[in-house]
Amino acid sequence: MARTSRHEKKKTFSNIGETTPVPEHPSLEEVYEETPFSEAFWTYLNYVMLNIFGWFRDLLRNARIENRKGSAENNPTGFVPLYQSYESFYTRNVYQRISDCFNRPIGSVPGGKLDVLERVTDDYNWSFQFTGNKITSINLGSYNYLGFANNSGHIAENVINTIKTGGIATASTTQEFGTLMQHRKLESLLAEFLGTEDAIAFGMGFATNALNIPSLVGKGCLILSDELNHTSLVLGSRLSGATIKVYKHNDMIHLEKLLRDAIVSGQPRTHRPWRKILMIVEGVYSMEGSLCKLPELIELKKKYKAYLYLDEAHSIGAMGSRGRGVVDYWKCDFKDVDVLMGTFTKSFAAAGGYIAGNKDLINHIRTTSHGTAYATSMSPPVVEQITSVLHLLLDDNEEHEGHRRISQLAWNTRYFRQRLTKMGFIVYGHPHSPVVPALLYSPSKIAAFNREMLKRGVAVVTVGFPATPLVLGRVRFCLSASHTKEMLDEVLKHAEEVGDLLNMRKSKLNPKRPFHQTEF
Known part of the structure; x- marks a missing residue:
């Protein structure tokens, strides 16, 4: 591939000059x-x-x-x-x-x-x-997608300085004394990055699913779950008390059949309409390497008036021309996904997870989630790691570090897979x-x-x-x-x-x- 002059002097990655942007309209099929x-x-x-x-x-x-x-x-x-x-x-x-x-x-x-x-x-x-x-x-075994898992450099220095000023732990829950100004800053940057009204962060990625799904659905609700969903999604669904039906992996025909049957038949025995129907999917499935069919999911969601919960644990930062995940990759509107969930443990090289969406959703989670009432909030140095990475990813300048890392990962992926x-x-x-x-x-x-x-x-x-x-x-x-x-x-x-x-x-x-x- 031809080199571009603007990349010739960059030293961060040895083959960055050979990268090309992610295609604007992806059409490649999984085989x-x-x-x-x-x-x-x-x-x-x-x-x-x-x-x-x-x-x-x-x-x-x-x-x-x-x-x-x-x-x-x-x-x-x-x-x-x-x-x-x-x-x-x-x-x-x-x-x-x-x-x-x-x-x-x-x-x-x-x-x-x-x-x-x-x-x-x-x-x-x-x-x-x-x-x-x-x-x-x-x-070739770590989820260090964007390569931020370093112990040196300006991000590591920011984290060390935060320990000196903010300590290593909040020692309290989010609803008590565990919410610092750094947490609010992180959530504001996250909402800006994802294009949503608001966001909330949690100290553990697994718990973000397991403890928050029960605050969104309950008895009288229906969950339609992909058969390959992560254990955290399965646990959260079971803890909610909602009825769960599983559809074949990425099979939109099977999913639509379940949606149609749910609308027609309603709840068992009473046949009353379901209080909510929530479709739960992942952006990138960590064992299969497959992507959810987001455009079709959004179409079904709108057609049957259901809600969509998208887990971007392995796709946020790693997919899309701007690193905004599969919503960015498929060129969809972020507002068409009701609940955007992701973790900071992969592309951000930190710990914890988040949920993003409209203000009503986030306010509801803040007041009702077990994750905010009982779990210790994210430690200040972890918040600083994530915030520093977000600043880089929010910068869309192709000459700068965040965009170059996203482009490098996309090139590495295509090259390695093809070979x-x-x-x-x-x-x-x-x-x-x-x-x-x-x-x-x-x-x-x-x-x-x-x-x-x-x-x-x-x-x-x-x-x-x-x-x-x-x-x-x-x-x-x-x-x-x-x-x-x-x-x-x-x-x-x-x-x-x-x-x-x-x-x-x-x-x-x-x-x-x-x-x-x-x-x-």
């Missing part, structure tokens, strides 16, 4: 390739063998022929077991064997690169001892999503890919059942503006090597072939 029969067969066979040998070894353990290598619950006589035997089957026979791939301790800032602390075990992964060595690796796809990997998600899942299928490959990539200096997250469907185990790459083109090329080189080693390059839509730089 989900069918699982190859051979992979499905071997994956199911692996789990069958796992169960057979797992139960056989459990029999040997119960007969004291084999020593138990994990923790065991010794229940007193007459007490009900805390854990059923089958519930811990996965822990005993799978997790304990591959737990070296999870919960790895990190000894550095989670930027484009990080230091993984090396550890060894002599009790079958039940406990670990640190060797003192560090493995410097390219970081991975051309290599023959089966890749899920939207072409512009910074969450890039590549299918591994077999449980043995899940651990092997993780370990082999770390040997080559690449830290990745691999995920399998029960977090994914049985035959859809995967590696989930998370891209960041802090990644340079050289870093991505190195990751892709190692991914190609390990992909061949584990026979992962199975795509029939994109058969593996050499990639030439002139193609991008």
Whole structure:
């Protein structure tokens, strides 16, 4: 791609001159390739063998022929077991064997690169001892989308100065003495950034969903939830007491059918009209890398007089030409989304979450939410981190840091996805999503890919059942503006090597072939 002169002197990112803006009218479709029969067969066979040998070894353990290598619950006589035997089957026979791939301790800032602390075990992964060595690796596992997770620079200095003047905690709830001028400033900037009348911030992203959905809907209300919604949304929906109906992921036909049936039939038994109908969706789905079909959702919302709750945890800052999330990406009106929710834990490299919308909505949440009445408000240094990032993102000047980071992330995403796809990997998600899942299928490959990539200096997250469907185990790459083109090329080189080693390059839509730089 041709370089533009205004970017030639920028030093923040090595390949920023090669970036291009996000398309004004996105039209690319998500493609989900069918699982190859051979992979499905071997994956199911692996789990069958796992169960057979797992139960056989459990029999040997119960007969004291084999020593138990994990923790065991010794229940007193007459007490009900805390854990059923089958519930811990996965822990005993799978997790304990591959737990070296999870919960790895990190000894550095989670930027484009990080230091993984090396550890060894002599009790079958039940406990670990640190060797003192560090493995410097390219970081493809953190949600550091815009690369603000730094411990140096002007934002870090602002945060440190705030600790000196405002302390490290409010030690009170929002409704008591936990609301500072910094909180009001943050909420004002957030409303300006999102184009809403008002906003409110909370100290925990998970709790933003779990504690606030119950203040919006209750008994006599209907929630229509995407089947892949995050656990925080599921918990909040259940706590509300509202009736919940789940529709197939991103299936607007199924969603409209549920809406139509709800309008026609009303509530069960009484057939009275529902007090409210709330559709709950995510902007970017963190395991699939897919985007919600926002224009169609807004059309359905208006047609059936329903409300729309949009969780932008993984899309705020990471999607759209101005970083305003999927509403910005799809060029929709922010006022068409009734409840805009998001978190500060990803693109803002901080903690907490927010809800934005009209003043009546936000005032209602301020007075009725458990999150404002009982939870400690956001600490001042965290507020300063978010405020400093917001100032950068509100600046639409293409020469300045905020816009350059957004453009860098968009370029990195397209480049990495296209190259991975051309290599023959089966890749899920939207072409512009910074969450890039590549299918591994077999449980043995899940651990092997993780370990082999770390040997080559690449830290990745691999995920399998029960977090994914049985035959859809995967590696989930998370891209960041802090990644340079050289870093991505190195990751892709190692991914190609390990992909061949584990026979992962199975795509029939994109058969593996050499990639030439002139193609991008």
